[in-house]
Each structure stands twice: as C-alpha cells, then as structure tokens.
Amino acid sequence: MGTDAPKIQVSTSVVRRMSKYLRHLEELENDGISRISSQMMANQLGLTASQIRQDLNSFGGFGQQGYGYSVEYLKSNIESILGVHRKCHAVLIGVGDLGRALIQHIDFGKYGVSIAYAFDIGGQTSDSRIDGVEILPIDALEQTVRSCQPQMAILAVPPEPGREIAKKLIELQVFGFWNFTNVDLHIGNPDAVVEDVHLADSLLTLRFMIGQKT
Amino acid sequence: MGTDAPKIQVSTSVVRRMSKYLRHLEELENDGISRISSQMMANQLGLTASQIRQDLNSFGGFGQQGYGYSVEYLKSNIESILGVHRKCHAVLIGVGDLGRALIQHIDFGKYGVSIAYAFDIGGQTSDSRIDGVEILPIDALEQTVRSCQPQMAILAVPPEPGREIAKKLIELQVFGFWNFTNVDLHIGNPDAVVEDVHLADSLLTLRFMIGQKT
C-alpha cells in the first residue's frame, strides 16, 4: 500500500486465471457466499483445486488451513494484485465499429482504466464524442500523448495505419497495447507489453475445432 | 477432397498459430514472394524455425528439403486444414454494440462462415437487418435453429440470458460457440466446442503486465 508492488514473475496464463477468479468471487459475493474452498471453486470453474492453490500462492497465502478462503478477503487481494484501483490512462486509436463497440460495451471504469481520448483515422466518424470520450483527429495524436502520457493504447484500426501508429506511440513512451489489429507488435519492440485480441485467428481456430468434432 | 478430413490431435495453440501462418503467407503472396524458409518466417513472426516446422508437420510435410516452402502451396494447404472453403453456418445471439461491431467488422465470408440470422434480445435494436443479416426476435430462436441447423453460435449477450440460451442451443444440437459472454460454457457441456473471447479478462491481464513493467 503506497509502496511499489513487488515484481512477481508469473506467466500470462496465471494472470488470466486470476482475472477469472476475481469474476467468480464477485458472483459468489453477490450470492451471499462468504467462504470457499479451492476444491469447490475448482468444481465451479472446471479447474483443479491444485491449480487454483498454486496460482494464488504465486502471489501469497490468502487462505486458512482447514477453512478455505474468505471470499471477501481473497477478492480484495486479487483486486490489489491486478491493480484495479490504480488509475490507468488509455487512448483509443480508431473509432470504427469496433472501437465504438469497445467504448460502449466494456466497463473500463470497473477495471481502473480511463479512456482519455479517442483518435479518428481518416474521418471514420462525424461525431465529436462517444460515451463522453472526446474524439480527436489523428494529427493531434502526438501532441495529446505528450501531454496526457497514457500507459495504454487500444489499437482498433486496420493493419496499415496500425503498424505506423504503434511505432509512433512507442517513441512517445507508450508501452502497453491492447491490440485488435492484425499486426505483430512484438517484433522489433521488445519493451512493448502487448495483449493481442486477434478475432480472425480466434474465429478460424473455432472453425477448425468444430470441424474436428464432426 | 470429398473424403472426411482426418481427425488430427493437435493443441489449440498449434491451430491458432496455423491461422497466423496463413495470414502471414497472404501478406508474402501480396508482396510477390513465392518461397520461404522456416527460418525466415520465424524471424518475421518472432517464433523459432523449429516450432514452425513442428506445427506444420503435425498436419503433413508441405516443404522441400534444401528449398523451403512454396508460399502458394503452403497457403493453400493451410486453407484446407482450417477449412475456410467449407461453408459453416452461424447464428448471432445479441445485436448490441458488440454483436453489431462483429458483423460489420469481421469478414466472415473470408473464413467460410455465413451468418444466417441474428437474434435480438429484449429489443436491443429497432432495425430489421444489419449488413444484410436478418434480425429476428429471440422467440424465433428455437424454430429457426431447427430449420437452418447452424454449426456455430456467436454469443454476444450479457451473462444472464447467455447461460440459458447456450443451454437451449446445445439441446438443439449447436455445439460450436464463439463466446463473448462472461459465462463458462465448458461446465456441464463436455460436448461443446467453445472459443472464449473474454475481453474483460484480456484487459485486466494487460493492465497487470503494464504494472509489472513500470
């Protein structure tokens, strides 16, 4: 609290599951359940109890032998771990269908992410605001980023402006990317932290899996 | 060709990379490159040559020693493997921001997926079509699914109707789910093929990773 969070070496899979645990704990809390064992939670989430305990213990011991985990205590610890209370500023690049849907569909505030500005690529939109987020022309990117110093950029543009813009942003010291663009941002940018959401890959993967079942 | 594709046991990670390879091969083809080695491709994609060869060889030998891979030949083989030429029918459940963005943003046709119908949950929309896709009230789901027998359902609704609707769809023999809903469909549905796109988990994971870097 107040001190820098220790840098713990965990795999992305673990972090992703932490986020699932948090979601599940919120549900449990809503249902008025105050206590849960790793075994029960494993059944409910389709995992193993062992994995859940391993995951949690890579951040610390939040349970009590013979009792299990307090839903409230564990939830609040996972919230700190994931940092939902720390503010994180983001810019959205690309206000097409997807960018628009993201702004309107995702409760960024709940995750401590605030979208400072959105940037319009080649006159995609005629509005000046979406859901309260101000839309600026792409020309204003550099100046705006310099002044508001966002930690995250949400890339929802076609590959071609995408590659260029990502490079620019990294020069401007933006290192976190939520990448909806079919561009590989890791290449040549070892410092970038990239979370890819490649919907086309996802769709093709599903398509293949369905084929296998038939 | 004409015969049933053999059911090959590969991990989801491999399939997902196949889709990346396909995307990359398309780019190479556009650039007029007709030949590529695993080593070159590994550099371009930030992978190891070994992994690429392993991945490809779990489906067959598409290369030639001393030469590498023909871009065109490999591309067409991956297309067959992923089945982009086989038609796949899908229904979209939920025409909110996200459902709408998916229809407008993703080139389903390119991946051999055709969206037969979209279903409106609780009057989300007043249109009757989006991008040529007919929108029906959710009451019509059962009858429509029985008659058009889609292999895939795209779930873009809130968790609560989601859980219920998924159950219904499985009863109606729809086993493939592209799941944008924060509901765990695997549980209790061992037959379901589910590809989860949990955007909130993804955002939280990125948020954590950014925190680690700082």
Added chain:
DNA sequence: TAGATTGTTAATCGATTAACAATC
C-alpha cells in the same frame, strides 16, 4: 556434387497435477 533446409527424433523447459506435511 555441395549447400541448404526440411522432417523427425531427442533433450529441455515450463506448466499442471498429485501428494502430503503443516496447521487452523
């Protein structure tokens, strides 16, 4: 033929699962 690069087997690495002693 010599050089290059695959296909494939073996070695390594990491992640998941199992087991159990510690302890509430």
Added chain:
DNA sequence: TAGATTGTTAATCGATTAACAATC
C-alpha cells in the same frame, strides 16, 4: 482433539527447442 483444507514440494505431463540425418 479430529477433520478439513491450505501451502508447498515432488512427480507428471505436454509443449517448445535443439540437433541431426535425410534429401532436394
């Protein structure tokens, strides 16, 4: 205290990487 369930170490499993013989 006895029973339950964690935290943690050890065993297993699977995926990635390395190595190299086959061969174009």
